[in-house]
Amino acid sequence: MAEWQVEQHTHSASQAGWPDRIHAVLKRHSIKQVGYVPDTGHARLIDLCIKDKSITDIVLSSEAEGPGLVLGAALGGERAALLMQSSGVGNCVNTFSILRNCAVPCVLLVTMRGEHADFNSWQVPMGTITESVLNLCGFQIYRIDGEAEVEPTVEAACRMAFTGGNFQVAILLSQRMVDRNKKGH
Amino acid sequence: MTVDRRKLVAELLEKRGGLLVITGIGSATYDVAACGDDARNFYIWSGLGCTPSVGLGLALARPDRRVAVITGDGDVLMALGSLATIGIKQPKNLSIVCLDNGHYSATGMQPSATSAGIDLAAAAAACRFRVESVDDLSHAAELRMLLHSGEGPLFIHARVDADDQKRIIPSRDGPAIKQRFMQALWRRG
Numbered sequence: 058m059a060e061w062q063v064e065q066h067t068h069s070a071s072q073a074g075w076p077d078r079i080h081a082v083l084k085r086h087s088i089k090q091v092g093y094v095p096d097t098g099h100a101r102l103i104d105l106c107i108k109d110k111s112i113t114d115i116v117l118s119s120e121a122e123g124p125g126l127v128l129g130a131a132l133g134g135e136r137a138a139l140l141m142q143s144s145g146v147g148n149c150v151n152t153f154s155i156l157r158n159c160a161v162p163c164v165l166l167v168t169m170r171g172e173h174a175d176f177n178s179w180q181v182p183m184g185t186i187t188e189s190v191l192n193l194c195g196f197q198i199y200r201i202d203g204e205a206e207v208e209p210t211v212e213a214a215c216r217m218a219f220t221g222g223n224f225q226v227a228i229l230l231s232q233r234m235v236d237r238n239k240k241g242h
Numbered sequence: 243m244t245v246d247r248r249k250l251v252a253e254l255l256e257k258r259g260g261l262l263v264i265t266g267i268g269s270a271t272y273d274v275a276a277c278g279d280d281a282r283n284f285y286i287w288s289g290l291g292c293t294p295s296v297g298l299g300l301a302l303a304r305p306d307r308r309v310a311v312i313t314g315d316g317d318v319l320m321a322l323g324s325l326a327t328i329g330i331k332q333p334k335n336l337s338i339v340c341l342d343n344g345h346y347s348a349t350g351m352q353p354s355a356t357s358a359g360i361d362l363a364a365a366a367a368a369c370r371f372r373v374e375s376v377d378d379l380s381h382a383a384e385l386r387m388l389l390h391s392g393e394g395p396l397f398i399h400a401r402v403d404a405d406d407q408k409r410i411i412p413s414r415d416g417p418a419i420k421q422r423f424m425q426a427l428w429r430r431g
Contacts, residue, residue: 090302113302115331117295118323125292125324129264129299132284132423133307137299152289155296159416 075207075234076102079166082208083138084111086215088164092117092126093140098168098235102140120145124152124163131161136219138164143171143187143229144180153194156225162218165196165227166211173232188229196227201234243377247341247402251312252277253382254339254389254398261389262300262427266293266313268348270341274312275412281426285412285419291320294338298328301336301394304427308335310389315342315356322365328395329369337389337396338366343404351406366397377401 079102083091091106092115093099106114117123123139130137141149146167156163171177171184191198199214201207214226251273255263263283265271271285286293297311318325318340328336344357356362367373374385376398385398413419 090299113331115298115302115327118326121291122295122321122324122327124289125295126299128292129296129301130303131299132296132420132427133300133303134424134427135299135303152292154288155286155292155416158288159420161420 075204076105078208079211080105080109082211082215083164084109085212086164086219087136088138088215089113089135090115090126090130090137091140092123092137094120094142094145096140096142096168098142098230099140099166102166120148121152123165124149124154124156127163128155128159128161131159136162138166140166142168144183146187146190146227147183150190150194153196153225157195160223161225162223163225164215164218165191165225166230167191167227168230168235169232171232175232184232191227194225196225198227198229200229200231202231204234244343244401244403245376245378247273247343247400248276248407249379250376250382250400250402251339251341253379254310254312254386256386258282259390260307262304262307262309262423264293264297264300264309264311264313266290266311266317268314268316268346269343269407270313270317271412272407272410273341275410276407279412281422283412283419284423285414287414287416290317291324293317294321294324294328297336297338298324298331298333301333302331305333305335307427308337308390309333310337310339312339312341314347315340315344315354315362316346318342318362319355319360325366325369325371325397329371332370332395334394336394337392337398338371339389339398339400340366341400341402343402345404347404347406351404363397363399366399371395371397373397373399375399375401
């Protein structure tokens with residue numbers, strides 16, 4: 058059996074500052090609650106949200122709780138975003154329905170798995186259907202393949218969600234953005 | 243012993259003031275609607291298991307207001323993980339009223355896990371809720387006080403009759419009940 062060294066990936070160099078730019082855009086759009094199930098690709102963004110006094114961070118036991126949190130925040134007049142990896146999208150299929158049923162805007166940031174050099178092939182079945190699932194759930198979908206696209210795309214997605222259309226918007230962050238090879242989940 | 247769910251909910255919602263109520267899909271929604279439709283109610287019509295999370299999002303957004311999630315054992319069973327999520331955040335203004343009849347009454351009275359001895363009150367206590375158990379109406383006034391001023395997160399575990407009462411159906415228009423609820427919040431501040 059192979060043995061891997063566990064590397065410190067929380068501030069992985071491969072993330073190169075793009076989580077900071079996502080954090081800045083979320084703040085610009087007055088997002089007050091961020092719900093998440095931890096993921097290597099979101100590690101720095103989660104850290105930034107935890108340290109940010111103007112954002113309430115909520116670690117969810119299951120991604121399925123996320124849409125409920127977003128609806129509740131909206132009822133109370135607050136905007137919320139959700140962070141998860143692509144496997145978590147599968148856990149939300151039914152609860153996403155409450156966002157459409159109530160026309161609640163939502164920004165979902167999804168780090169992709171099972172698509173590019175993932176060390177764990179078991180991530181492939183869910184990873185390869187994530188975009189289709191989000192389509193079927195009624196999401197507007199943006200995909201980011203490189204760091205340069207991060208700020209304009211997240212900005213566009215937030216505008217899509219919060220400027221009156223009440224859309225549910227998903228941003229898929231390519232696995233090329235996160236080096237998971239022997240680094241973690 | 244078990245208590246009549248309609249009578250208990252009516253007692254809990256008496257003189258409700260600013261209390262905001264989120265109802266779980268199915269019988270709990272009918273119980274709350276039976277007390278009279280109200281702009282301070284938000285009825286959930288899909289996503290079994292999401293109600294406690296909706297209550298959490300609202301309680302965090304409005305720490306100045308009291309929030310009560312009124313729901314059934316089926317909803318809480320599907321949301322066991324969210325009890326832990328709420329336990330972490332310890333929202334003082336959030337209560338969950340679990341109307342536990344041990345059955346899925348809206349779908350034909352099939353037994354739920356609680357009929358087999360699974361203890362939701364113990365689960366809530368393990369998730370750092372303050373737990374109150376009730377199986378009659380004698381302490382309803384105290385429980386009502388707790389909903390309004392007790393330090394949460396609070397879990398009221400109510401053993402209720404396993405009967406299928408008349409269904410009182412409030413609006414199923416999601417955007418309309420959302421808008422009405424939000425406007426009621428804005429008006430009161």
